[in-house]
Amino acid sequence: MKDALSLILVLLFVFSCGSQENTIVNNAETLNDLNSEKPKLVVGIIVDQMRYDYLTRFESKFSEGGFKRMMREGFNCKNNHFNYIPTYTGPGHASVYTGTTPKYHGIIANNWYSKVEKKSVYCAEDTTVVAVGSPSKQERMSPRRMLTTSFADQNRLFTQMKGKTIGISIKDRGAVLPAGHAANAAYWFRGKGEGNFITTNYYMEELPQWVKDFNNSDIVESYMKEWNTLYDISTYTESGEDLNTYERGFKGKETATFPYDLEALKADNMWFDILKETPYGNSIVADFAIEALKNEDLGNDDITDVLTVSFSSTDYVGHNFGVNSKEVQDTYLRLDKDLERFFVALDDLVGKGNYTVFLTADHGAVNVPAYLQSVKIPSGYLNNPERKKHLNAFLMTTYGTTDVIENISNNQIFLNKAKLKALNLNIHDVEQVLVDELIDYPNVSKVYTATAMRSTSFNHGIEKLLQNGFNQKRSGDVIVVNDIGYISYSKTGSTHGSGLKYDTHVPLLFFGAGIKQGETFERTEIPDIAPTISALLGISFPNGATGEPLGFVLD
Numbered sequence: 108m109k110d111a112l113s114l115i116l117v118l119l120f121v122f123s124c125g126s127q128e129n130t131i132v133n134n135a136e137t138l139n140d141l142n143s144e145k146p147k148l149v150v151g152i153i154v155d156q157m158r159y160d161y162l163t164r165f166e167s168k169f170s171e172g173g174f175k176r177m178m179r180e181g182f183n184c185k186n187n188h189f190n191y192i193p194t195y196t197g198p199g200h201a202s203v204y205t206g207t208t209p210k211y212h213g214i215i216a217n218n219w220y221s222k223v224e225k226k227s228v229y230c231a232e233d234t235t236v237v238a239v240g241s242p243s244k245q246e247r248m249s250p251r252r253m254l255t256t257s258f259a260d261q262n263r264l265f266t267q268m269k270g271k272t273i274g275i276s277i278k279d280r281g282a283v284l285p286a287g288h289a290a291n292a293a294y295w296f297r298g299k300g301e302g303n304f305i306t307t308n309y310y311m312e313e314l315p316q317w318v319k320d321f322n323n324s325d326i327v328e329s330y331m332k333e334w335n336t337l338y339d340i341s342t343y344t345e346s347g348e349d350l351n352t353y354e355r356g357f358k359g360k361e362t363a364t365f366p367y368d369l370e371a372l373k374a375d376n377m378w379f380d381i382l383k384e385t386p387y388g389n390s391i392v393a394d395f396a397i398e399a400l401k402n403e404d405l406g407n408d409d410i411t412d413v414l415t416v417s418f419s420s421t422d423y424v425g426h427n428f429g430v431n432s433k434e435v436q437d438t439y440l441r442l443d444k445d446l447e448r449f450f451v452a453l454d455d456l457v458g459k460g461n462y463t464v465f466l467t468a469d470h471g472a473v474n475v476p477a478y479l480q481s482v483k484i485p486s487g488y489l490n491n492p493e494r495k496k497h498l499n500a501f502l503m504t505t506y507g508t509t510d511v512i513e514n515i516s517n518n519q520i521f522l523n524k525a526k527l528k529a530l531n532l533n534i535h536d537v538e539q540v541l542v543d544e545l546i547d548y549p550n551v552s553k554v555y556t557a558t559a560m561r562s563t564s565f566n567h568g569i570e571k572l573l574q575n576g577f578n579q580k581r582s583g584d585v586i587v588v589n590d591i592g593y594i595s596y597s598k599t600g601s602t603h604g605s606g607l608k609y610d611t612h613v614p615l616l617f618f619g620a621g622i623k624q625g626e627t628f629e630r631t632e633i634p635d636i637a638p639t640i641s642a643l644l645g646i647s648f649p650n651g652a653t654g655e656p657l658g659f660v661l662d
Contacts (some may be wrong), residue, residue, distance in 0.1 A: 128280040146463040146620035147645055148406030149262075150453065151285060151415045153280070154442070155422035156603060157468035158430065159187070159612045164345050165439050170337070172447035174616075177466060181618020182660040183626040189470065189613070190632040191283060191575035192588075192606040193517060197230035198576070199469025199633070200284040200417065205507045205639030206652030208575040214284065215581050220521050221516040222581070223498040227516065228252070231280040233309065236383035236574035240296045240305035240314045240322070245655060247628075249278045249294075249309035250288050255651030257287030258637040258644075264289070265646040272524055273403060275304075275396050277388050281417030281469075285612035294318065294399075296391065298380035302327045304395055317402035321380050327392055330372060330387035335366035338439045338446070344592055346436040353475040354428040355599040357381065363428060363599075365437075384427050386441035388420030393445040397452045406457035416449075417469075429475040429601045463643065465636060472601040486592030487550065494548055506530065511537060519583025534584065541585045553588040560586070572606035623662045631657055 160414040177183075188614050189199070193216055201214040209215040214230050221228045259272040274293035275287030292311065294304045303322040306314065314322075340349065347353075359375035362591035363487045373381050382388050396416050399405065407413045412610040421438055428434040428526030453462050466538055476486035495515070502509045511532070513523040520541060520569040527534055538556035545554045553569060584649060589595075589605070596602040603610045615631055621643045634654030641648045642656040 118287050125145060142576055143254055145411055146461060147411060148462040149411060149413050149640055150458050150462060150464045151205060152464060152466040153417040154468050155196060155417060155419040156425040156470060156472050157421060157613055158427035158471040159614050162614050165436060168440055169443045170447050170514055172450060173443035177452060178618040178620045180624060181616055184612040184615035184631045185219060185626060186547055187613055187615035187631045188574060189611040192468060192572045193576060193604045194470035195604055197280045200281055201253055202633050203467060203636050204259060204285045205650045206634045206654045207255060209578055210575050211651040213581060215578050216517045220516050221523045224493060224520060231283045236307040236309045238305055239308055240303055241301060243297065244298060246305055248283050249308055252281050253284055256649045258641050258649055260287035260289045261641060261646045261649055262411055262413055266410050269410045270404060271403060272440040273399055274390060275399060277383055277392055277419040278563045281419050285415035298377060298383060300378050302379035305628055320557055321398055326605060328451050330382055330391060331370050333366050334385050337440050340365060340433060343433050343436050346433050347431040351479045353599055354442060383420055384423040386420060386438040389418045389442050389445050392416065392418055393449050396449060400452055400456045406462055423551055425472050426602060429476060431474055463622060466614060466616045469525050470603045471610045471613055472603045473609045475593060475601055476594060477598045486604045489550055489589060489593055491593045491595055508548060514518055518587045520585040522584045538584050545587060548592045551587060552590045552591045555586045557584045569606050597618060619662050621662050623660055643656045
């Protein structure tokens, strides 16, 4: 009996071990399957100054392989917004990739007044580095002013620095900030008389041979040609008249109308810099990004790489011609073609199903107020000299000096703390005095103190957006919000920066590996993008992330 019992126990043990072994094998296979499902390459695309309605306004003219392919094969978040002020390029690029707002990542504007350094600083400047690929003393850039990691940084850490990260843009900040701190490279376009892609020794001491070959080719020069509409201009019914008074145009040409002879105009428009203000700037970025795919072997092994691409010429064209211009429409139709050939290159070089792409914008833009006024929509231009005159007179009457203010920039007032101390003034009292004064000025909608930003938790409205953009160490002491549709800009072209829907509502498209097909009107926010990609990759979220993964887009 004991022998029979012993035999049963032995058999149970053997079967149990076999079952555990099978479970272990099955779990291992499941993990391998999950790992194999990760995209080999993540491509982040930012289209500079792209309003959401460009997707719908120009949709009938788009090809099937660009924007429409993303919407058809991927997921379209139709109610996607920035959740902070200000909506500028530097903060926008940083927020997309860090998964948080200026409150935490610290990029509070493109340029801002440094309370510590007592001067204006630039979001990507770094005086400890030097340019590589250019003799310029100005091109000294790195991500060091950004305080948090990007999802690209987290991927580098997760893969033991084996997964590559490369950032590409016309603008330095459009390449540097998305790529993050641990990137292998960030390349941007140096115009002027050079027309080359460059970097700094933050990343490398010498340009790779493929970059040198690109710069030495005639690719950039080939775009110094006529810019005319891609299709018959009479079919561009989604935009305003070509000849109008709301566009700046180029020096050397009397009217801002098609066609534009770039070769003839380049001398009066900073040589290669003129390409930035045409759709050809985007084409150059697409050309360079495709070369990066080929020469850096991105997405060609099982370790995920990250490529960040920012198409910035849309912003230059928008600033120059305005959101309702034929030039903006043509720029987006041509960008659509550039996206199509970029996606074809991804299919060929990485393989369908092996890569994931998201596309969004760093901000939108307001329609030209002069145009809006012509159709009786409330809007206008701020009279900053008059506003400053009244403020200085008030300061002299109240404090006997204007020196209590150290700087005014980005709709913020920075108080001179040393002067306040010398005058025995309480900073909180002065903040409130300025609020009470400024709120009565023309075209001022709201005014808030830094004390309010620090001590009050706002849950909605412009106040919440201001708070999300407020960095205690870097932001000013008084924050001014202007009336809807009123800007500080020339009477030609468009600009951005507010927390209003024309600046906050931007596209968000996902497609490729791990992405569902579908669409939603559920509100999504820019800081949600980085956690979503992190969740897709199974890596840690960026260390300052405040957004949440959009689980409904993941397959």
